[in-house]
Amino acid sequence: MTIGRKICGLIIIAVTAALLLCAAFLLAPAAKAENPAPVTLSDDTVFAVSPTHVAYTSGNSLSIVDLSYSSDPFTLLNAFEGSATDIEITSDKIAVLSVSGENKILTVFDYNSETGSIDSSSTIIPEGMTSLEDAVMLETTNDSLLLVTSYGVRFVFGDDTDFHYRPGNLSSPSDTVLYDDAVGMVFSSSFGSGTMYFVKGSKLYTYDSGNAQVPINPDGLPLPGTAHGMAKYGDLIYIALDDGVYLFFGENNRSKLSGMSYASAIDIEGDYLYAFDKAALAIKRYTITDDALVYNKCYDAEEYLAPTDFDIVRVLQPAEGESLTIYRSPRDLEVVAQAGGGIVALTLVSYDGGDGETSYYYCVTQDGEYGYVPAEQAALTDLADPGYTAAQPLHGITRTPVYNFPYKASGELCTLSTDESGSVIMTRGEESLHVLLTATGLLQAEGNTWCKVLISAGDESLTGYMDARLVCPYVSYSPAGVQNYCKIDSGRAGVYIKLFTQPDENSEVVAELPDNTELMLASPYDENSEWTCVFYGDTTAYVRTESVTTSALTTVQITLIVVLCVLAALGVALGVTIYIKRKKKREYNEES
Secondary structure: OOHHHHHHHHHHHHHHHHHHHHHHHHHOOOOOOOOOOOOOOOOOOOEEEOOOEEEEEEOOEEEEEEOOOOOOOEEEOOOOOOEEEEEEEOOOEEEEEEEEOOEEEEEEEEEEOOOOEEOOOOEEOOOOOHHHHHEEEEEEEOOEEEEEEOOEEEEOOOOOOOOEOOOOOOOOHHHOOOOOOEEEEEEOOOOOOOEEEEEEOOEEEEEEOOOOOOEOOOOOEEOOOOOOEEEEEOOEEEEEEOOEEEEEOOOOOEEEOEOOOOOOOEEEEOOEEEEEEOOOOEEEEEEEOOOEEEEEEEEOOOOOOOOOOOOOOEEEEEOOOOOEEEEEEOOEEEEEEEEOOOEEEEEEEEEEOOOOEEEEEEEEOOOOOEEEEEHHHEEEOOOEOOOOOEEEEOOOOOOEEEEOOOOHHHOEEEEEEEOOOOOEEEEEOOEEEEEEEEEEEEEEEOOEEEEEEEEEEOOEEEEEEEEHHHEEEOOOOOOOOOOOEEEEOOOOOOOOEEEEOOOOOOOOEEEEEOOOOEEEEOOOOOOOOOEEEEEEOOEEEEEEHHHEEOOOOOHHHHHHHHHHHHHHHHHHHHHHHHHHHHHHHHHHHHHO
């Protein structure tokens, strides 16, 4: 072979391999999305929430993750100097206040809310901001960053460099409530007007901008514990104390909300309250209700793995109302889908989020969306009786698909067809073999009727789902030359052979049959197989292949025939012997 031909051959092989690889990618079924990368937090984590993202620190790294937590977090390592003491986020900027030695540093980053990425070229702002040495914390108003210092609040960017909300008479410190050690601040109206609230220690203070430099309550409103955070929801103020979150409405009216019992900085975005659970190293999201915080979601490093053992596979219907809510996971109660029915429950799981165990059905919709439905909200539908057990795919269809679950998007388990005798043939990949098909029940899903089937091939069995219109009761065509019957071959007289429900001697015994009992084959006879499937009445059963025969005679019958033949031969031999002896005796007597 010339070098040119060798090169051409190599090129053809390479192109063929590339085409096969492309086909594998293009034709492969879509896989379920993997869980996103973990949100890694630490004891010194600070966080803030925008309408699209959660920004958080861990050590001196800065990260953001979308609120749905459906994508991997974006992280900048060594993003800022020192230890973070506070963080705030707007629609396009993230500010981190940190301490390094005796210096306070304010670092601001641009980020893209659409791509979820942070620009690594940060802006450090001590230049020209002499107030930074007195910085206490960060806040936002109308999508603008605010710096809170000991003696006032100012914008980080913009033309307005004046301090607002100056806390009392600075020339008389004994009458002044400074913002040192404050952990939260909210504004009742536009910045610079109306009332401002802030918390420090175990007191809530109010500041009326119309009454310049004089807090309404210079002594502060006592709180039932030390404040750790503060946020505003509508016209209501939420304060995080040692034992959870309190709702304040009016100067002396407050109520503790159930659902959260740990101390944390808090933030509110939309209808959700966010808190950092330091013990669990998790940022948790809660739905805000009138008297409780209802756990909704978790951002942390723990991965909730979906179950892989599916022991139910039944259709769910709403226990009450007209629809079912499907959540992403028991740890992530974000709504994946709403459905009125037809959701297929795969298994039942329990999850303890700290407030007791809750049961969920792990489900899949007809569109292939996986999720979790609270068990108390759903009811399992019963399988209907198909009216027959022995089954086969409709005659005349070359290959009938069997699906993993009762919806087509679940992917094909195998395909079925029949041979000339009506026996069922299963095809998986390049392999084809005769099998037994058993219909075990019918279920309705989104207007479709599915037949749950058991496919048995020797010691192996598979469970799948077929369009009920494409499966029918088993019928044998019995063409010439095809063996459809076998006989019990006990091997010894008086011995009874057991029929089992499954190809397993530990399964239930259907019957015990004597030698020479004739049975109809449910699948082609294979003398090399350990088990043979037969019909017993209107059901199927398994018998060891060594205990049946397709011959006209059983071992006992053959043995009996042999014995009878031997006895007959012995009788003939004995008769001949007697005859010869008598003849010789007569001849002897005649001679004498």
